[in-house]
Amino acid sequence: xxxxxxxxxxxxxxxxxxxxxxxxxxxxxxxxxxxxxxxxxxxxxxxxxxxxxxxxxxxxxxxxxxxxxxxxxxxxxxxxxxxxxxxxxxxxxxxxxxxxxxxxxxxxxxxxxxxxxxxxxxxxxxxxxxxxxxxxxxxxxxxxxxxxxxxxxxxxxxxxxxxxxxxxxxxxxxxxxxxxxxxxxxxxxxxxxxxxxxxxxxxxxxxxxxxxxxxxxxxxxxxxxxxxxxxxxxxxxxxxxxxxxxxxxxxxxx
Numbered sequence: 001x002x003x004x005x006x007x008x009x010x011x012x013x014x015x016x017x018x019x020x021x022x023x024x025x026x027x028x029x030x031x032x033x034x035x036x037x038x039x040x041x042x043x044x045x046x047x048x049x050x051x052x053x054x055x056x057x058x059x060x061x062x063x064x065x066x067x068x069x070x071x072x073x074x075x076x077x078x079x080x081x082x083x084x085x086x087x088x089x090x091x092x093x094x095x096x097x098x099x100x101x102x103x104x105x106x107x108x109x110x111x112x113x114x115x116x117x118x119x120x121x122x123x124x125x126x127x128x129x130x131x132x133x134x135x136x137x138x139x140x141x142x143x144x145x146x147x148x149x150x151x152x153x154x155x156x157x158x159x160x161x162x163x164x165x166x167x168x169x170x171x172x173x174x175x176x177x178x179x180x181x182x183x184x185x186x187x188x189x190x191x192x193x194x195x196x197x198x199x200x201x202x203x204x205x206x207x208x209x210x211x212x213x214x215x216x217x218x219x220x221x222x223x224x225x226x227x228x229x230x231x232x233x234x235x236x237x238x239x240x241x242x243x244x245x246x247x248x249x250x251x252x253x254x
Contacts, residue, residue, distance in 0.1 A: 053202045055210065056114045058121050060087065060103040067103040068217075069162040073128065073169025073230075074105060074121055080173035080180070082199055083109030083117070084207040086214055108207045110199050124172060124237060131233040132164045139225065156223075163226030170227075171234020 010016055060070050071087045078085045085107045089100035097103065107117060139160050140153070147153050 052111050053109065053199075053206045054111050054114060055106050055108045055206070056118060058105045058107065058117075060105050061125075062089070062097070062100045062103050064158065064161070065098040066158070066162055066165065067100055068097045069165040070125070070128075071103065071105050072217075073165045073172075074124070076166075076169035076173040077121070077124060077176065078107050078109065078117065080176035081109065081113050081117070082180075082203060083107050083113060084203055086207075086211050106210070108210065109203055120239065124168075124239075127237050128165060128168045128230075128233075131168065132161055132230070135164055135226075135229045135233070136161055139229075143225065159223040160226035163223035164230035164233075166222055167227035167230025167232075168234040168237070169230075171231040172237050172239070173234075174231075175235055175237070175239065 010020070058074070060067050060074070062070075067087075067089065071085075075085045075087075085105055087097075087103060087105040089097050089103040091097075091100035091102070107114065107121075109117070136157060140157060144153055144156055147156065
């Protein structure tokens with residue numbers, strides 16, 4: 001937390017050059033996303049209300065009719081960072097989200113976290129799609145090697161892919177929660193922990209205001225191997241949160 005505060009001070013100091021300020025801001029933003037903090041909590045290091053709660057929208061592909069599981073994965077990631085999400089779609093009446101032509105996900109959260117998610121969600125989506133292809137090829141070459149019926153192979157492949165997406169989101173969410181727990185332990189007893197707790201109530205209130213009476217989607221069975229493969233890939237995902245040790249201590253303001 002002290003490291004982030006110094007980075008913010010460096011970025012905002014009038015004597016800091018434009019390029020150096022941009023670098024310090026980027027490093028601070030990555031660390032804050034990693035730990036689920038915002039600039040206000042870092043600067044004040046004391047009790048008080050967290051930053052403004054708002055919402056962002058993110059377009060989700062329904063290629064292959066898999067938007068539901070893609071959204072599911074991203075919802076898990078957002079929840080791990082203290083945000084809440086909902087999705088809506090347009091398409092052929094009576095076909096549900098599987099036949100949707102346009103799917104939009106809305107995420108409610110503290111503004112600094114949303115700023116991080118604007119970068120993180122597209123990155124994770126790309127990684128998820130890149131990882132599912134080789135995993136599905138391996139599954140097809142082994143578990144489906146003796147399946148000759150085309151319809152059965154197609155259904156099995158779709159089940160594997162959908163479970164992979166959810167597993168990937170679960171793996172990333174677990175990784176993020178571990179890091180949020182780390183920072184919560186670090187700030188315990190300092191007052192900043194109250195800001196982290198306060199954010200939950202604010203997000204919940206804003207979500208209920210925007211989506212009154214919204215019920216959770218029903219759970220569906222998932223392909224075990226697909227979920228396991230996705231979870232493993234999610235745990236290894238790049239979260240754009242390097243430890244940033246390349247910025248030495250003497251570059252930080254005392």
